[in-house]
Amino acid sequence: MDVIVRRTEKLEGAIEALSSKNYTTRYLLAAALADGTSTVRFPAHSEDSDAMRRCIAELGAELEEDDEKIVIKGFGRQPKKIAELNVGNAGAVLRFLLAVSALSEDVHFVNTYPDSLGKRPHDDLIDALTQMGARIDHNGGRLPITVKGPVKGGKVTVSGEVSSQYLSALLFLTPLLEADSEITVTGDLKSKVVVGQTLEVLEQAGIAIEANDDYSLFRVPGGQFYRAGEYAVQGDYPGSAAILAAASVLPSDVTVRRLAVNSKQGERAVVDVLRMMEAPLTHENDIAVVRGTGSLKAVEFDGDAATDAVLAMVAAAVFAEGTSRFYNVENLRYKECDRITDYLAELRKAGADVEEKRDEIIVHGRPQGVAGGVRIDSHYDHRVIMALTIVGLRADQPITIADAYHVAKSYPGFFDDMIALGANVEWVK
Structure with a gap:
């Protein structure tokens, strides 16, 4: 299904932040x-x-699950032998389970999204697992992938240039191996803040890991056990970034509850960036409030630590006065789509003035708004869909976003929340 986004005069109301996808997958x-x-x-x-x-x-x-919780009896270090595993279009889930599957003898990961996850590379994780003794069949570093264990601890090197998810995957696996492990990270590690979230979850699960200050070296004692426990998932900043950015580009009075002020989520930076853009935003007692005027100033921001909020902030910058620059964001190219080239192509169709470099997005703001009146491609990417929705709110003519149902990858209720706040949005077949 597609979504039509029409010009909206005001957003108003209060919502609860959805729960964090990143923390949920790690706790599970x-x-x-x-x-x-x-x-x-x-x-x-x-x-x-x-x-x-x-x-x-x-x-x-x-x-076992009810409306508030999931109760899980774990399999420990002995996952069941299965012939085939389908992660859908979930990149982080794939990478985490590629590592965990090395505890088993033979797991085949199928490719059901050839135009999205099927295009994403996993060479660096494959290389690291191979160093540990895994035998891996793959399609040039891409799905379908077959992992044959077992693996052993010891010294292993993994690149951090493309994604921190490879490192996180190894951090979940190595404590369960008999021998101690030493993980060396080469290159410029992307999304270090997200590695911090992984370490936070592992610590809560009773796992001991020693890391140096720049996350280039990890020492992991072997023979550890994950401790069964109780976890509470915090509100999600990446999804809420789109709501806060939307409220900032329009006259608004919008409240988002359950956004922890002291969260370790890197995307918490959206609060600071929108304030730098002079959005009237307060954030106290885990409640964020935007009383927008629709007037914003340009900003420069290092997006590496807040990867999943960058597209929403770029959408806000489309309407800011002056030229904004989001740099150190090359890892956006290795997501569900190329979130630099593909996203900017759709912004241009809508009437935005944007340009790209290898690791930068430059936005020449148009405070008067954009023309719209086009049907644009979502590239099956939830973050692109949410960001393009923000742009449509201030387009002169309606913008149709193709295949907008893919927003459910991270935020199934996004359009429900936007409509509740007053956005002029309509689903069409």
Whole structure:
């Protein structure tokens, strides 16, 4: 289904932030790797988190769920032998489970999204697992991929140039191996803040890992066990970034609850960036309030630590006075689509004045708005869909976003929340 976004005069109301996809997937995996029963409260409901639920169940975890929690009896270090695993379009889930599957003898990961996840590379993780003794069949570093374990601890090197998810995958795996491991990260590690989230979850699960200050070296004692426990998932900043940015480009009075002020999510930076753009935004007691005027100033921002909020901030910058620059964002190219080239191509169709460099997005703001009146490609990417929706709110003519249902990958209720706040949005077949 497509979505038509029409010019909107005002946003007003209050919503609860959805639960964090990143924390949900990590807590679910930690619970599955534990011997015993764990509880994950306030889990996210999205295609990614649902993919992790489904896959850990296929690997032998037992799950019971109600409206507030998931109770999980883990499989520990002995995932069930299965012939085939389908992660859907969930890149992080794939990478985490590529590593965990090395505890088994033979797991084949199928390719059901050849135009999205099927295009994404996983060479660096494949190389690291091969160093540890895994035998891996793959399609030039892409799906379909077959992993044959077992693996052993020891010294392993992994590149951080493309994605931090490769490192996180190894951090989940190596504590369960008999021998100690030493992980050396080469290159410029992307999204270090997200690695911090992984370490936070591992610590809560009773796993001990020693990391140096710049995350270039990790020492992981072997023979550890994940401790069964209870986890509470915090509100999600990446999804909320789109709501806050939308409220900033229009006259608004919008409240988003359950956004932890002291969160370790890198995308929390959206609060600071929107303030730098002179959006009237307060953030106290885990409640963010935007009383927008529709007037914004240009900004320069290093987006590496806030990858999943960059597209929403770029959308806000489309309407800011002056030229904005978002730099150190090359890893955006290795997501569900190339979130620099593909996203900017759609922004141009809508009437935005944007340009790209290898690791930068430059936005020449148009405070008067954009023309719109086009049908644009979502590239099957949830972040692109949310960001293009922001642009449509201030387009002179309606913007149609193709295949907008893919927003469900991370934020199934995004359009419901936007409509509740007053956005002029309509689903069409």
